[in-house]
Amino acid sequence: MVERHYRSATTEHIAAANEQLRHVHPLEIVRWAIDQANGHAIVSTNFRPYEAVILHLCTRAQPDIPVLWVDHGYNRPATYQHAEQLRDLLHLNLKAYLPRMTAAHRDAVHGPLPSTGQEAELQQFSAVMKLEPFQRGMRELAPTVWITALRKVQNPNRGGMDIVSEDRHFGAIKVNPLFYWSDLDLEAYLKEHNLPNEWDYYDPAKADEKRECGLHARWGQEALGSGI
Numbered sequence: 642m643v644e645r646h647y648r649s650a651t652t653e654h655i656a657a658a659n660e661q662l663r664h665v666h667p668l669e670i671v672r673w674a675i676d677q678a679n680g681h682a683i684v685s686t687n688f689r690p691y692e693a694v695i696l697h698l699c700t701r702a703q704p705d706i707p708v709l710w711v712d713h714g715y716n717r718p719a720t721y722q723h724a725e726q727l728r729d730l731l732h733l734n735l736k737a738y739l740p741r742m743t744a745a746h747r748d749a750v751h752g753p754l755p756s757t758g759q760e761a762e763l764q765q766f767s768a769v770m771k772l773e774p775f776q777r778g779m780r781e782l783a784p785t786v787w788i789t790a791l792r793k794v795q796n797p798n799r800g801g802m803d804i805v806s807e808d809r810h811f812g813a814i815k816v817n818p819l820f821y822w823s824d825l826d827l828e829a830y831l832k833e834h835n836l837p838n839e840w841d842y843y844d845p846a847k848a849d850e851k852r853e854c855g856l857h858a859r860w861g862q863e864a865l866g867s868g869i
Contacts (some may be wrong), residue, residue: 643816646787655688666730667694667818670804671702674816678786683711683715683736685775685789688716688845691827693731693836695790695819708733709778713770714744715754715845723839730837736773736782754845761794767846777813794824 662670666867675682683708684699699706710724728735740747747770748754755762766850787808808815819827831838 659803670818671698681708682786683784687841705734708735711774719841738778740770771846787813787815
């Protein structure tokens with residue numbers, strides 16, 4: 642059984658938490674995370690493939706946990722349909738945050754979506770359409786624990802991360818219960834619990850799955866800190 646009394650964000654406590662949680666089932670990690678939050682835990686989602694897993698785990702542990710979703714306006718129809726399906730199936734307490742500029746307005750002013758190789762343009766898009774509404778959501782929901790679906794295998798930038806870390810910008814402990822799970826683990830969980838999946842997902846703030854959108858990268862924290 643994992644010790645459930647972590648309250649400090651010191652390097653030593655985070656290292657100890659990661660050691661304790663390394664071989665624990667994600668549901669136990671979620672329960673541990675919620676116990677640390679004193680009623681102020683959230684889970685974030687973008688309704689990409691396999692997101693049903695983290696949402697199912699979180700709602701098993703706390704049915705009314707706030708679900709922070711930035712709807713940047715560029716999701717494909719299948720993703721919006723998947724979001725509504727999971728909202729109904731899991732009775733999600735969905736907290737949707739939208740950019741201050743609509744997708745149509747952004748396209749009219751800035752032109753087509755940036756592509757791979759247009760790093761400055763991608764960062765500008767992400768800052769306005771994704772990071773700003775996410776920051777607004779985090780300020781309003783004010784979580785002490787932020788649960789995500791980040792996994793080590795998703796891209797090379799996440800190799801140095803772990804299950805538990807401190808996000809000083811948002812003043813929260815970030816917990817990634819699925820960090821060490823493979824695609825096969827997720828497929829098995831979906832099958833076991835008869836959960837839907839959705840593959841027609843595209844994140845215009847990344848343009849490439851090997852790239853970070855900014856929420857979990859240093860440049861994104863700098864953009865948020867500058868008051869984008």
